[in-house]
Amino acid sequence: MKTTFSLRIIIPIAVFFSLITFSYGQSVVNERAKWFVDARFGMFIHWGVYSGAEGVWKGEVLRNDNNYAEWIQYRNGIEKNEYLNLLERFNWNEINPEEWVILAKESGMKYVVLTAKHHDGFALWDSKASNYNITEHTNPPRDILKELAIACQKHGLRMGIYYSHWLDWEHEYGWDHSKEVTGITNEDYDRYWQDKVIPQMRELMSEYGPIDLVWFDMWIHHSRTVVSKEQLIQLKGLIRELQPNCLINSRLGLSIDEDSDVDFHEMGDNQIGNQMRDFPWQSPATVSHSWGFHRKDTDWKSTTSLLHSLINNVSLNGNYLLNIGPRANGEVPYEIEKRLHEIGKWLKVNGESIYGCKAFDLPKDLHDWGKITSKKTDTGTVLYLHLFNYPLGNQLFLDGVTSRPTRIYILADSLKRPLEYTHNGASTTIILPDHAPDPFVSVIALEYSGKPQISDGLVAKNMDGGYSLLPWNITGSRDPLKIINKQRGGTVPSHIVINEQTKLKWNIYVDEPCSKTIDVSYSYQGATERNTIVLRAAGKEISHKVSATGKTVGEPNSDWIIDNFKSHRLGTINFSKAGYYEIELEIKPEKNENIKFQWVWVN
Numbered sequence: 305m306k307t308t309f310s311l312r313i314i315i316p317i318a319v320f321f322s323l324i325t326f327s328y329g330q331s332v333v334n335e336r337a338k339w340f341v342d343a344r345f346g347m348f349i350h351w352g353v354y355s356g357a358e359g360v361w362k363g364e365v366l367r368n369d370n371n372y373a374e375w376i377q378y379r380n381g382i383e384k385n386e387y388l389n390l391l392e393r394f395n396w397n398e399i400n401p402e403e404w405v406i407l408a409k410e411s412g413m414k415y416v417v418l419t420a421k422h423h424d425g426f427a428l429w430d431s432k433a434s435n436y437n438i439t440e441h442t443n444p445p446r447d448i449l450k451e452l453a454i455a456c457q458k459h460g461l462r463m464g465i466y467y468s469h470w471l472d473w474e475h476e477y478g479w480d481h482s483k484e485v486t487g488i489t490n491e492d493y494d495r496y497w498q499d500k501v502i503p504q505m506r507e508l509m510s511e512y513g514p515i516d517l518v519w520f521d522m523w524i525h526h527s528r529t530v531v532s533k534e535q536l537i538q539l540k541g542l543i544r545e546l547q548p549n550c551l552i553n554s555r556l557g558l559s560i561d562e563d564s565d566v567d568f569h570e571m572g573d574n575q576i577g578n579q580m581r582d583f584p585w586q587s588p589a590t591v592s593h594s595w596g597f598h599r600k601d602t603d604w605k606s607t608t609s610l611l612h613s614l615i616n617n618v619s620l621n622g623n624y625l626l627n628i629g630p631r632a633n634g635e636v637p638y639e640i641e642k643r644l645h646e647i648g649k650w651l652k653v654n655g656e657s658i659y660g661c662k663a664f665d666l667p668k669d670l671h672d673w674g675k676i677t678s679k680k681t682d683t684g685t686v687l688y689l690h691l692f693n694y695p696l697g698n699q700l701f702l703d704g705v706t707s708r709p710t711r712i713y714i715l716a717d718s719l720k721r722p723l724e725y726t727h728n729g730a731s732t733t734i735i736l737p738d739h740a741p742d743p744f745v746s747v748i749a750l751e752y753s754g755k756p757q758i759s760d761g762l763v764a765k766n767m768d769g770g771y772s773l774l775p776w777n778i779t780g781s782r783d784p785l786k787i788i789n790k791q792r793g794g795t796v797p798s799h800i801v802i803n804e805q806t807k808l809k810w811n812i813y814v815d816e817p818c819s820k821t822i823d824v825s826y827s828y829q830g831a832t833e834r835n836t837i838v839l840r841a842a843g844k845e846i847s848h849k850v851s852a853t854g855k856t857v858g859e860p861n862s863d864w865i866i867d868n869f870k871s872h873r874l875g876t877i878n879f880s881k882a883g884y885y886e887i888e889l890e891i892k893p894e895k896n897e898n899i900k901f902q903w904v905w906v907n
């Protein structure tokens with residue numbers, strides 16, 4: 305009685321505190337997710353009975369172009385009893401989950417998420433609620449989840465569980481997509497839920513030590529599925545009751561908007577972030593395409609591109625959960641292991657720019673050399689510039705930060721030898737070594753006292769030192785502009801069609817007195833010579849008569865005739881002193897004429 309009473313008090317208090325949000329670089333991170341946003345990088349493990357098939361069943365490759373090997377039972381219509389025969393291909397003497405954990409640690413990953421129960425319904429632990437589990441089929445009996453949990457504790461990694469709640473191809477009343485044809489009643493589906501999902505989650509939350517995260521996998525909203533909101537709330541309530549610190553992802557089937565008690569947003573498969581978010585989020589990603597090992601899947605992403613994805617996400621406040629699909633002998637495919645080790649080596653040197661880092665206030669694609677992450681320190685802030693592209697000349701331009709850095713160095717340099725730089729207004733120019741210090745991504749650290757201030761709304765110099773003035777980086781709202789995206793494989797570039805007098809404005813910062821040439825690219829298909837384009841900047845005005853740009857051919861013999869876009873020199877503008885300048889372009893088509901505007905290049 306006493307225990308029940310105290311638990312009743314403790315649980316609401318714990319829940320109350322866990323809901324207090326605090327500013328941790330992201331404005332909406334609840335207390336229990338603090339470790340998660342610090343960690344940034346985790347390991348997903350897809351391993352189960354399907355690993356024995358490797359994407360091929362009775363000589364036939366998986367029946368779906370989206371070759372997710374863990375779907376083979378459903379896709380190729382394998383009977384339950386035959387499916388388990390795949391376990392004969394496993395080498396139980398070699399399978400050692402601790403090796404996966406060690407690999408995660410060596411790769412710089414801070415948490416591990418194992419497919420405890422995937423869609424096939426087979427539990428990788430000693431489940432009392434269902435004998436469709438690994439312990440029943442191994443001799444001596446194995447509990448892979450327990451082994452993994454112990455290894456995580458031993459090596460200091462956080463432990464997460466993937467649990468397929470919506471789909472279960474094994475249980476009589478579980479969901480598989482073909483039930484759309486055969487039908488199932490809500491009552492029957494609830495039998496599965498109460499008979500398997502709830503008791504299994506109770507086991508997982510009670511018998512495996514602290515579970516830091518549950519990864520559910522319903523990738524559409526519950527209203528479009530057989531699962532009811534009540535069932536989801538029951539499941540979430542059970543986790544909150546038994547392990548109040550455990551995180552729950554949005555693929556539970558409830559969006560964060562609908563239920564702010566969901567801890568983080570899960571992106572689509574291999575969907576990398578494209579916008580900054582204030583609450584925690586994560587991209588699940590593969591090294592090739594399939595999650596479970598598929599022997600015909602050879603779409604290996606390069607180490608560089610995997611690192612770019614990780615860095616991209618951190619620069620937008622997100623996490624990256626990278627998958628390994630071990631084989632039926634426990635072995636991690638060489639192509640995965642090699643890349644993970646390379647990432648681990650990179651993180652050993654550059655991890656400071658990832659762990660505990662967050663987005664910086666500048667627009668995400670402002671600089672064409674790469675991405676920025678930031679971190680608060682006791683004395684100020686560090687900005688980490690990740691060079692996805694290393695400048696050909698040895699100058700790196702950072703535009704938009706008005707504070708002067710106190711020190712700049714290559715993060716990989718343990719002596720932190722200062723790099724030469726100049727800072728003026730909103731522009732910092734850093735002198736780099738001639739060759740990239742890192743073969744994948746070099747990182748330059750800039751220290752500031754306090755929070756670096758920014759100047760918003762500028763167009764930054766590109767790597768060549770010029771300014772690309774485009775329809776989508778104008779000052780002010782782009783809404784009235786109808787931007788036409790590139791067409792015909794990009795042979796028709798992005799542009800806007802201007803058929804009435806239009807003024808476009810951009811702001812740039814020029815860091816020393818100079819003269820710059822101005823070019824404009826457009827397409828004009830008319831015949832008159834009466835349309836004009838006027839450019840105004842630094843108190844000067846240049847007027848240009850629009851001339852016909854003609855047609856061009858994209859590919860031979862395929863009727864691929866398109867409007868040509870051509871660059872025209874407008875003239876030169878003298879910027880007599882360093883400072884902020886507005887550049888205005890006025891396009892004046894005559895009645896019934898139109899000009900397709902592409903860009904202005906200031907160099």
Ligand code: GLC
Pocket residue numbers: 372374375521523572573588595
């Ligand atoms: C999809 C697949 C599943 C995989 C998951 C990982 O939802 O159905 O097989 O585990 O993506 O994100």
